[in-house]
Amino acid sequence: MLRHEFQPGRLVAGTFLALAGIIYVGDAGDAWETPWFVVIPMVIGGLCLAAAVALTARGIRRRRSPTTPPRAHPAPPVGPGPELKP
Template sequence: MLRHEFQPGRLVGGSCLTAAGALYLGDVRGLWEVPWFTAIPLAVGGLVLAGVTTALTRAIRGKGGAEDEKV
């Protein structure tokens, strides 16, 4: 299996969406009460954080990232 480049933006975005899913899973099971509009700020905030993380990662690594190494 080929190794792939670590992408922290995807990790942040996926974690926020997973947290939203876990909140609503707890609501469905009756463990706690979650308002219906909670998913919107979690999803949008997670996507914004993922974008900022991706931009910061690209700025630190340089424009091309790992793609420059492929020759």
């Protein structure tokens, strides 16, 4: 399996959406009664929190990423150079 970059925003969004699914399954299985207005604010709040976490993680990642250091010597020209007259 290829390694991939950890994305905490997706983790938070997935957690809230899974929680919404669990709430609906519990309501459908008559384990409890869930009012209709409970899940929508929870999902919207979870998505907003996921966006904030993703933006924070992106800012941290961009700040820590190594920048390309400037070259000490310019690269030599490619191909034939200017002709010198004797």
